[in-house]
Amino acid sequence: MTAGSLRVLNPQNVWGAETELNRDGFYPSLHTTLKPVTRVNYLPERDADKTPILECIDLGISFGGLKAVDNFNIALGRTEIAGLIGPNGAGKTTIFNLLTKVYQPTHGTILLDGKDIAYMTTEQVNRAGIARTFQNIRLFHNQTVIDNVLIGLHNEMHYTMAESVLRLPRYWKAEKIARERALEYLSLFHLEEHAEELAGSLPYGAQRRLEIARALATNPSLLLLDEPAAGMNPSETAELMENIVRIRDTFQIAILLIEHDMNLVMNICEGIAVLNFGRIIAKGSPDDIRSNPAVVEAYLGRKGAKKL
Amino acid sequence: MKKLNLSKGARTDLLTYAGVILAFIVVSTLKNNGGLNRSQVGLLVPICCYIVMAVSLNLVVGILGDLSLGHAGFMSVGAFSGIITAMALAEAIPSAPLRLALAMVVGAVCAAIFGFLIGIPVLRLSGDYLAIVTLAFGEILKEIITCLLVGVDENGLHVIFNYNGAKNANDLNLAAGGRIIIKGAQGATGTQTIASFTAGFVLILITLIVVQNLIRSRQGRAIMAVRDNRIAAEAVGISITRYKMMAFVTSASLAGAAGALFGLNYSNLAAAKFDFNTSILVLVFVVLGGLGNIWGSIIATVVLYILPEALRGFANYRMLIYAVVLILVMLTTNNPIMKGYLASLREKLGKRSEKEANEA
Numbered sequence: 001m002t003a004g005s006l007r008v009l010n011p012q013n014v015w016g017a018e019t020e021l022n023r024d025g026f027y028p029s030l031h032t033t034l035k036p037v038t039r040v041n042y043l044p045e046r047d048a049d050k051t052p053i054l055e056c057i058d059l060g061i062s063f064g065g066l067k068a069v070d071n072f073n074i075a076l077g078r079t080e081i082a083g084l085i086g087p088n089g090a091g092k093t094t095i096f097n098l099l100t101k102v103y104q105p106t107h108g109t110i111l112l113d114g115k116d117i118a119y120m121t122t123e124q125v126n127r128a129g130i131a132r133t134f135q136n137i138r139l140f141h142n143q144t145v146i147d148n149v150l151i152g153l154h155n156e157m158h159y160t161m162a163e164s165v166l167r168l169p170r171y172w173k174a175e176k177i178a179r180e181r182a183l184e185y186l187s188l189f190h191l192e193e194h195a196e197e198l199a200g201s202l203p204y205g206a207q208r209r210l211e212i213a214r215a216l217a218t219n220p221s222l223l224l225l226d227e228p229a230a231g232m233n234p235s236e237t238a239e240l241m242e243n244i245v246r247i248r249d250t251f252q253i254a255i256l257l258i259e260h261d262m263n264l265v266m267n268i269c270e271g272i273a274v275l276n277f278g279r280i281i282a283k284g285s286p287d288d289i290r291s292n293p294a295v296v297e298a299y300l301g302r303k304g305a306k307k308l
Numbered sequence: 309m310k311k312l313n314l315s316k317g318a319r320t321d322l323l324t325y326a327g328v329i330l331a332f333i334v335v336s337t338l339k340n341n342g343g344l345n346r347s348q349v350g351l352l353v354p355i356c357c358y359i360v361m362a363v364s365l366n367l368v369v370g371i372l373g374d375l376s377l378g379h380a381g382f383m384s385v386g387a388f389s390g391i392i393t394a395m396a397l398a399e400a401i402p403s404a405p406l407r408l409a410l411a412m413v414v415g416a417v418c419a420a421i422f423g424f425l426i427g428i429p430v431l432r433l434s435g436d437y438l439a440i441v442t443l444a445f446g447e448i449l450k451e452i453i454t455c456l457l458v459g460v461d462e463n464g465l466h467v468i469f470n471y472n473g474a475k476n477a478n479d480l481n482l483a484a485g486g487r488i489i490i491k492g493a494q495g496a497t498g499t500q501t502i503a504s505f506t507a508g509f510v511l512i513l514i515t516l517i518v519v520q521n522l523i524r525s526r527q528g529r530a531i532m533a534v535r536d537n538r539i540a541a542e543a544v545g546i547s548i549t550r551y552k553m554m555a556f557v558t559s560a561s562l563a564g565a566a567g568a569l570f571g572l573n574y575s576n577l578a579a580a581k582f583d584f585n586t587s588i589l590v591l592v593f594v595v596l597g598g599l600g601n602i603w604g605s606i607i608a609t610v611v612l613y614i615l616p617e618a619l620r621g622f623a624n625y626r627m628l629i630y631a632v633v634l635i636l637v638m639l640t641t642n643n644p645i646m647k648g649y650l651a652s653l654r655e656k657l658g659k660r661s662e663k664e665a666n667e668a
Contacts (some may be wrong), residue, residue, distance in 0.1 A: 100543060126545035138540035140533055151528070151533045155545045157526045161554060164525030165518050171525065178526075218544050304423075 044270050047077025051114045053129075053254045054099070054224050059108030060110040060278075061098055068094050069278045072108065076222065076271075083253045083265040085289075086275035088299060092258045093135055095275070096224050100132050101125045114222065127155055131220035135227050135258075141200030141234060145191055148199050149182040151219030156181070159300055188250075189243065205236045209243070214243055216247065223247070225257040229254045229264050237261060239267050266290065274298065321520045321642045324603040328516065332509045347617070349505075356508025356612050357383075357570040360515045362593040362605040363467035364562035367519055369591065370600035371528070372555040373535030375439040377587050378426075378446025382560040384582035385422050388453050391496045391577070395489045404502040412511065412568040418565020422449065423557045431552045438468030443447025446587055453579040461486025495578030496571060502518070503573035511569055512606075515562050520602060522558065531555045532640050596637055 020068040029263060043052060052075040059072040067090045084092050097103045099110060100269045101122045110117050117125055131152075140148050141256055157174045164171050186192040189209040194202060199210060208228060212306040215223060228244070243263055248255055259265050266286045274289060282289055289295055335352065338344050341454045361383060368376045390411035426445045433441055457468040457475065461483040468475055470492055478490050490496050522528045530551045533541040542548060570576055592610055596606030615633060619626040640646050 009334070102542075122542040123483070123545050123547050126543060134540070134543075134545055138537050138543075140536040140540065143529075143532060147529060151529050151546070152544045154526055154530055159526070161522065161525075161527050164527055165521045167521055174526075182591055214544060244614075 041073065041075035042271050043075060043077040044080050047079055050078050052076055052111075053078045053080075053113055054256070055109075055111040055114075056099075057097075057109040057111070059098060059105055059110060061103055061106045063155050065194050067278055069098065071189065071279060072275075073280065074273055074283070076256060077256055078221075078253050079248060080266050081244065081257070083269035083272040084256060084258045084275060085260070085262075085265055085272060090275040091278040092275055093226055094278075096132060096226055099125075099224060100130055123186055126191065126218055126220075129219075129221035130224060131215035131218045131222075133208070133215050133226055133228065135230070137204075137207050139199040139207055139211055139214070141198065143199060144196050145186065145199050145202065146179070146195040148214050149185050149208055152185075152214035153178045153182060154218075156217070156219055180222035182217065185205055185217050186210075188216075188247070189213050205232050207230065209240075212243075212247075216251065221253050223253055223255045225255060225259075227260065229256055229259055229261045236263055240264070243269055262264050275276050317524055320603065321516075321524070324516060324606070325513070327510075327603065328509075328512055328606065336505065336509075343413060348632075351614065351617060352505040352572040353503045353508050354570065355503065355610060356512055357566045357573075358590065359512050359606050359609045359615055360508075360569075361590045362516050362597065363512075363519055363564055363602055364559040364566070365590050366594045366597070366600065366602060366605045367522075367555050367559045367562075369594050370598075370605075371523060371535065372531050372552060374431075374552070374556075375436075376442040376559075377439050377584070377591065378442035378444075378449070379559075379563055379590050380572075380582040380584070380586035381446030381449035382419040382563035383570065383586070384450055384453055384579055386419040386564025386567025387571030387577065387582070388456070388490060388496065388579070389418035389564070390415035391499050391571045392458055392460075392465070392489055393568075394502060394572055395487065395499065396465055398500065401455065405504070405507065408502045408504070408507050408569070408572060411572060412507075412565040415568030415571075416561040416565040419567065420557050420561035423560025423564075424553065426560075427556045431549060437545045443584060443587070446582075447584065447612060450579050450582055453490075453495075456490050457488075457492055458490040459486055459488045463559070464567050475550055493578065493580070493584075495576065495580070496574075497576050499572060499575050499577065501575055503569050503667035508569055512564055514646075515565075516602065518558065518562065523602075527551065527554060592634070594601065596634070598641075 039119055041055075054074070054076040054235060056072050056074050060070040061068050062070075072095060074082075077150075084095065086092055094103065098105050101117065101124075105118075112125075112128055112130060115128070117128060120128060120285065142153060143151070146183055157178050159168070159170045159174050162168075183192055183195065185191070186195055189206075191202075191210055191213065194206065197208065202210060208231070212223075212225065212228065216265055225244070232240060244255060244257070247253070257265075257269070265287075269286060272286060272289045273280050274286065274292070274295045281294045281298055282292045284292070335344075339349060339352070361379060365379045368374055368379075370667065394407050394411040395413040397407055397410065401410065426442075430438060430441050430445065454465060455470045455473075457466075457470050457477060457480055459477065459480040459482045462485070465478040466482060466486075468479055470476075473492075477491050480486075480488065484490070488497065489499075523532075529543070530546045530556065533544070533546055534548055534551050538548060565580075570630045593609040594605050595605070596612065597608030612634075616626060616630050619629050622629055
């Protein structure tokens with residue numbers, strides 16, 4: 001199964017999450033110890049000896065009787081670019097919402113850098129290191145481009161309300177540094193000349209880039225991108241691919257992305273998980289995925305798969 | 309000379325300060341030279357109070373984006389706590405301006421405490437529900453103050469909470485020489501009027517400094533982020549409750565200070581003055597001045613406060629004309645053609661001043 005640069009993470013430990021979890025002194029909750037969990041996780045070679053930045057164990061959520069996501073297990077290397085693909089309605093965005101605690105998981109565990117995030121709110125999860133973008137862009141449309149990034153830098157600035165009202169030296173210093181940093185983030189995405197324009201007035205592709213810049217400004221260790229290439233033309237997508245790899249190389253962070261553009265996914269993702277009806281049907285390197293009959297079936301249907 | 313490189317926001321802020329200071333100089337010169345008659349002079353302090361009310365309400369309605377209909381409630385808390393402070397300390401602090409300043413501080417603190425307490429349940433709501441609940445709290449505050457009997461003598465403050473209306477001022481058991489400060493539904497009676505136009509001006513400046521500096525800081529950006537996109541704000545690590553509360557409490561405390569100034573401008577003041585109508589009046593100032601637009605709130609307040617007085621000549625038709633003016637202003641400011649015209653006018657002016665700057 002090991003292919004390319006991926007390595008199986010503790011392949012001997014496929015049954016039960018217990019020993020694996022105790023490695024960091026973490027005691028798993030009851031249902032993870034009692035229920036045998038089938039887990040095969042791959043990490044890139046370079047990250048294999050470090051704690052995965054993200055580990056989902058038997059993660060799931062039910063809305064009433066509907067299991068929107070079930071038995072979701074992945075591990076993500078600290079500098080890995082991974083993809084989450086699957087047909088529409090497979091539960092990809094739901095997983096992002098679970099990871100950022102917009103939804104509370106009904107079972108399972110999420111470990112961010114080995115720490116359980118069960119009791120965190122969306123805002124605390126962000127501070128703990130997960131930043132995200134949205135499928136339908138959610139910018140602060142009435143504010144300038146640079147202000148959007150400055151809002152992203154919110155928790156990177158440390159001055160109190162009294163200091164901002166009285167304009168004490170710490171205010172000026174923090175604002176100056178933040179402004180410089182914001183411009184740096186903008187220049188990563190060639191947005192610096194639009195800094196003073198309203199975010200809502202930017203073209204669609206630029207808004208997507210700005211959203212990534214804003215997410216990066218929160219200084220995450222894991223960046224979740226929800227369809228970053230949606231609505232982009234091929235040349236914009238090519239530039240985006242370069243950008244994503246460059247972000248990873250510059251900031252040394254992990255990136256998990258949902259994308260329908262197979263060209264993008266197959267070219268930059270090191271590990272891919274394929275989701276269908278809320279369950280992972282395949283995991284592995286792009287080559288594994290491409291040749292996996294279950295994946296082809298999920299996308300094309302049984303008949304279509306036979307024809308191939 | 310090095311050219312000052314200011315952002316658009318900072319320039320607007322400075323112009324607002326400049327405008328307020330200029331207006332103060334002009335009006336106080338007029339006042340000192342007898343250019344204003346008595347009734348006009350009487351309007352000055354209330355105008356200052358309502359400007360502060362409008363600017364502070366703008367922080368909640370325009371900047372935070374939550375419709376609050378109970379702003380007058382915080383004004384009344386500030387007014388009566390301010391009156392009690394000023395009256396109780398009449399002997400201890402002979403200097404009227406100092407007493408006034410202290411009363412405004414106490415009014416602000418009391419209103420902030422009430423703002424915090426009311427904010428805990430209210431800020432969990434949004435939209436219409438929040439508006440209705442703030443309205444209810446505003447009325448509750450008014451009713452609570454209507455039940456108060458407060459007096460002061462050499463033994464200190466005497467307070468009775470007269471919830472069933474069975475007691476009267478005699479039950480306060482004041483020693484000889486004691487003064488009644490608040491007499492239930494009659495409100496504050498016999499208050500020493502120590503409010504002054506200068507104090508109003510200073511309060512406006514303080515309000516502007518607080519609100520404008522807050523808006524252009526990380527806290528202000530967070531507040532606006534909550535308004536513009538709650539989900540995105542949470543996703544970038546902004547605590548919604550914290551910043552909603554910050555805006556709400558700041559707004560309440562400024563309203564409290566304005567209330568203290570307002571209360572000390574009248575010798576008799578009943579709590580019924582701070583009813584729903586007052587909240588709506590302030591909301592009208594904010595909406596007409598433009599949501600989130602600070603100098604707009606100031607101008608709208610001045611114009612709309614003076615207008616009914618200026619229309620006294622029309623006697624019975626006064627409020628009719630007032631209403632028509634309101635409708636006209638709203639129609640014209642929301643008219644796309646009018647907006648386009650104003651924008652092009654601004655552009656022309658901008659170009660001209662640039663040209664002049666280049667020539668100079």
